[in-house]
Every structure is written in structure tokens, then in C-alpha cells.
Amino acid sequence: MSTKIQPISVDEIESILILDRLCFGGLWSIDSYRRELTNDNSHFLGILVDKTLEPELNGLIGFGCFWAILDEAHITLLGIHPQYQRQGLGQLLLIALLDKARTIEMARATLEVRASNQGAIDLYEKYRFQIVGRRKKYYQDNDEDGVIMWRGGLQHPGNAPDRIDRWQSG
Ligand SMILES: CC(C)(COP(=O)(O)OP(=O)(O)OC[C@H]1O[C@@H](n2cnc3c(N)ncnc32)[C@H](O)[C@@H]1OP(=O)(O)O)[C@@H](O)C(=O)NCCC(=O)NCCS
Numbered sequence: 001m002s003t004k005i006q007p008i009s010v011d012e013i014e015s016i017l018i019l020d021r022l023c024f025g026g027l028w029s030i031d032s033y034r035r036e037l038t039n040d041n042s043h044f045l046g047i048l049v050d051k052t053l054e055p056e057l058n059g060l061i062g063f064g065c066f067w068a069i070l071d072e073a074h075i076t077l078l079g080i081h082p083q084y085q086r087q088g089l090g091q092l093l094l095i096a097l098l099d100k101a102r103t104i105e106m107a108r109a110t111l112e113v114r115a116s117n118q119g120a121i122d123l124y125e126k127y128r129f130q131i132v133g134r135r136k137k138y139y140q141d142n143d144e145d146g147v148i149m150w151r152g153g154l155q156h157p158g159n160a161p162d163r164i165d166r167w168q169s170g
Helices: 010-024 030-038 089-103 118-126
Strands: 004-007 042-048 060-069 072-080 108-114 130-139 144-151
Touching (some): 030 042, 042 072, 108 130
Antiparallel strands (some): 060 072
16 A cells, blocks of 8 residues: 655645544634644644545545644644554654654654553554653643653654654654
């Protein structure tokens, strides 16, 4: 299966909303996505397959986003269509987000994840994010804690695009 990762625009908002429901059960509203997709500090990437494989989604099977705040990339979203999970696509998208953050001279990256979301925590730890704190009962739907993760060294030479193991070593 061939995939490509590219910036996505507000034109894809219908597919984004469908994917949001599939990945997160309805995390953000259409207005939140519209704000996200039109904000200059926000970097939104999609992972796409051939449209004939997923016509309803216009080929969009994953998405990720970060906000550039000063020299920090705040990863706000990372989701892969359930039918395409555990095939390495989440990590490809994370690498693409980190590459983009590096290109625009961010120094570190941070994110927040549900304490029970061990798969995502494993993914971030694989790419050298560390747990630095916990927000008690941060998620209001079930009073779940939020785990705060962080990684520095975005400008480290070991993370240059020509390094095959970038983001896992540098
Ligand atoms: C989290 C998510 C993005 C991972 O995407 P994915 O494409 O399934 O993950 P990958 O196949 O790229 O996995 C890469 C690494 O992540 C970890 N990982 C991912 N899913 C995992 C799971 N269910 N259990 C354990 N480890 C997991 C593993 O370390 C894996 O490396 P490995 O294959 O060498 O073991 C995806 O499961 C998803 O969209 N989940 C729903 C939305 C979500 O929770 N997003 C994160 C919110 S912060």
C-alpha cells in the first residue's frame, strides 16, 4: 500500500471530521478544526492512500498537528484510522511532525496523552519523549489523568533528515 504525507487544508474538513470520529470518537468540533486548519501557528499534516481505497475519506487515513509556540512544538493531535493502525503509520506521521518542527527551528516538542493510552505512550517513548508530569483528572469525560510528555534536542545533528534512525537516537 502506498501512502503519502502532506499538509492538509480546510478543503478536507469533511474527511477530517469523519476521521476524528473514527480515531477519537468525536474529539473536536468542525469550528475547532476550521480554526486549527487556518491558524498560521498550526501545522496540520495528513497521511493519504489512493482515493479509490477510501473514497468517503478522500484517501485521508491519518492526521497529526502541532502548534508552534515560541520554540516549542505542541503536538495537539495524532490519529490513524483504526483499520490502518499497527502498520507503522503513526510513527511515520510523528516523524513527519518532528521533521517539520525541526525545519521551522523548534527546539523541543511536548504533548499530553490520556494516562490509559499505553499504545500512544509507547509510541512517544520510542521517539524519546519522556513523561515529565501529570495533570490530575484532566479529561473531563471520565476524570482521567493527563500525562505530559516532552522531548528536547530537535536541532540535534542526529535528527537530520538523512539519518535513518532520526528521532530515535538524537
Ligand atoms: C496512537 C496511534 C496514533 C498509533 O498509531 P499506529 O499507526 O497504530 O502506530 P505504529 O504502528 O506506527 O506503532 C509505532 C509504535 O507505537 C507503539 N504502539 C502503537 N500502538 C500500540 C499499541 N496498541 N500497543 C502498544 N504499543 C503500540 C509501539 O511502540 C510501536 O512500535 P513497534 O511497532 O515497533 O512495536 C493510533 O493507535 C491511534 O490513532 N490511536 C487512536 C488515537 C490516539 O490515541 N491518538 C494519540 C493521542 S495522543
